[in-house]
Amino acid sequence: RLEQLHTQARPAPARPAPWAQRLPELAARPLDGEALEAIA
Secondary structure (H helix, E strand, C coil), rough: HHHHHHHHHHCCCCCCHHHHHHHHHHHCCCCHHHHHHHHH
16 A cells, blocks of 8 residues: 555656646755655
């Protein structure tokens, strides 16, 4: 079940730059490991 939730939490790779929607949120905080992982 945890794997399923984790998969649903990640944006689909087919989406064009899914992290673009989170740019304001990421810009509001320092780019730590978690933020960089979310962008990658």
